Amino acid sequence: IDGAAxxxxxxxxxxxxxxxGFEAQLVDAKIGDAATVSVTFPDDYQEESLRGVPARFDVVIQELRARIPPPLDDAFAKQVANVENVEGLRAEILTRLKASAADRGRHEFADKIVEYAMENATVEIPDPLIEEEIDGLVDELARSIARQGLSFEQYLEAAGKSAEEIRAELRDRGERRARTLLVLSAVAGAEGIQVPEELIDEEVRRAQPQVQGQRKLEAYLASERGRRAIRASLRRSLVVEKIVEDWFDGNPGAWPAWGPERPPRPAATAALSPAASPAGGSADAPKAKRSPAKRSAK
Incomplete structure (x- = not known):
């Protein structure tokens, strides 16, 4: 990405x-060499706004080093962890791997919940909502670019695209996000899930250092539109978190026996356990009709 350093x-x-593909283009490079690395962010990249975006990096090799692993002994174990010997280090690493695997499985389970809800709901998506979600994707892209030291206008110039072309590229994702919003908002309304204002304030404070000096983005974070986008994102997360936590509450034996102890419910969802959830739904929740569950033909 031009301008980022x-x-x-x-x-x-x-x-x-x-x-x-980034590292492969630097093989055989020597100190002082200048290389141009051209890559495309993968479709599953963690920063959603950069998925599928082409980028160019200008790289100068300043130093070359060889990695020489130290001996695996008790002295090394004490140096890298709060343990006494290699056996203790192995045990700690195993604990971390189990926690990571359990967390990864939990996130995959949450993704499947969203997919199931999407497949078993019929929704009518108003075009203004799609446009609003595209606005959100553009804002996310602009914030991501700002972290690289670029303005959105500089990015457009470097990519050789107009703002309208970027919006057109983001339309499919915007439509999917709008669909997800409607489905999960209906669930949130039925479950009485609301986003505390302090959570929104916390997200705004967390994002402010990333957009410092970018007037448009600073204004966006301070606007009601920005807070509305943050509220929608947090509400989606709270819905999924609550569904996952409720399922594990009802199926305690499903938590992997090899995994770490199940952590307590997040504070934001603890008050929304099945016993505490209100029976009624929110009056302004978007409507989503559930379609019959799909059955496989025999």
Missing amino acids: SEKMPIVLGSERLIP
Whole structure:
């Protein structure tokens, strides 16, 4: 991405920590070499606004190092962790791996819940809602670019695209997000889930350092439109979190026996447990009709 810069950024060839294809273009490079790396952010990239976006990086090799692993002994174990020996280090690593696997499985389960809700609901998506979600995607892209030291206008110039072309590229994702919003908002209304204003304030404070000096983005965060977008995102997260937590409450044996102890319910969903949830729904919840469950033919 033109204009973004990082000084003395370590790159470990073979680690595959960067965008796919990035490291391979630096193989055989020597100190002082200048290389141009052209890649495309993958469709499953963690920053949703950058998925599928092409980028170019100008790289100058300043230093080359070889990684020489230290001996795996008790002294090394004490240095890298609060343990006494190698056996303790192995046990700690195993605990971390189990926690990571359990967390990954939990997120995959949450994704399946959303997919199931999407497949078993019939919704009519108003075009203004799609446009609003596209606005949100554009805002996310602008914030991501701002973290790289670029303005949105500079990005458009570097990409050789207009704002209208960017919006057209984001339309499918905007429509899907609008559909997800309607379905999960209907669930949120039925469950009485609301987003506390303090959570929105916390998200605004967390985002402010990322957009400092970007007047348009600063104004967006301070606007009702920005708060509305944050509220919608948090509400979606709270809905999924509550569904997951309720399911595990009703199926305690489903928590993996090999995994770490199940953490307590997040404070934002603890008050919305099945016993505490109101029977009625929100009057302004968008309507989503459930379609009959799909059956496989025999």
